[in-house]
């Protein structure tokens with residue numbers, strides 16, 4: 466985890482501040498919340514930070530059960546910290562065993578830096594929470610006015626290929642006095658591969674883990690983590706996913722084996738369906754695909770919309786190596802998209818444009834320039850699809 470890249474070096478003062486705030490909150494016996502996105506990147510980030518937070522809390526409480534009351538861990542079902550998330554967390558402090566907590570700490574990872582997070586975060590502030598956001602999505606400037614510490618590689622450079630898991634593993638490594646380097650490298654590598662964020666930091670980390678794990682092995686563990694989190698839906702899959710990532714109980718192989726047939730079957734089946742119903746148009750060096758995902762998959766089933774579009778996009782990319790490839794999947798009120806490196810496509814510009822053109826469509830969304838989602842009311846879907854086709 467000794468990675469000295471420009472991004473991590475420049476983020477270092479904020480990282481040190483975050484570690485200090487976690488320490489001082491634990492010392493002051495404040496409840497610490499850890500909230501994370503419900504996917505492989507979010508879970509690996511959470512498992513990394515869990516080691517640090519758990520240690521700091523145990524050091525400051527005498528009874529084992531206190532770590533249960535003073536540490537709350539939960540994935541966010543939405544890809545942002547939602548209104549409901551904040552209601553639940555405020556209730557925990559003000560309607561429970563720990564009502565004397567005046568400055569609880571929220572640590573939000575792989576989520577938190579977009580405009581969609583703002584309302585939930587502001588509600589926390591009304592109730593005295595301190596907030597640390599560790600995220601790698603394009604940040605809204607408004608977030609900085611609300612939270613205490615906002616660690617985000619976008620503050621250093623545009624479109625950084627750095628996963629939240631890598632960022633969190635780096636922070637945990639530093640907070641744990643640079644111990645357990647191998648474990649944090651492993652987490653960083655899995656999250657980068659699973660989130661397609663294989664930049665400079667990933668390459669440095671992979672160099673160190675590759676004699677123990679191959680790329681395919683790391684990718685497989687990430688796939689199974691995604692499978693676990695998706696299949697468990699609203700139930701937190703912490704026990705199984707932590708085991709997959711730590712192998713503390715020696716059950717990793719068995720969990721992978723148990724899920725293997727069903728996982729592969731569902732992945733292959735879903736790709737077959739996508740390829741059958743995808744509408745692909747090749748125009749010179751540009752390959753654009755539209756898939757009606759709403760009518761070709763079951764709601765809430767595995768693979769998720771994210772995994773479906775990812776595998777369809779990769780399949781089309783592999784067949785069109787030298788071309789610009791853009792892939793869209795839509796349901797009645799959402800479009801998810803992917804674009805390859807050859808594309809100049811910028812989802813944030815498109816979303817801005819759509820918001821101006823369709824002020825009545827209740828458009829919301831965001832993400833990375835080449836991987837994002839757009840939400841809207843179903844009445845305006847066809848207009849929006851037509852507008853995007855003209856824009857690209």
Ligand SMILES: [Mn+2]
Pocket residue numbers: 506507575601628629660
């Ligand atoms: Mn992520």
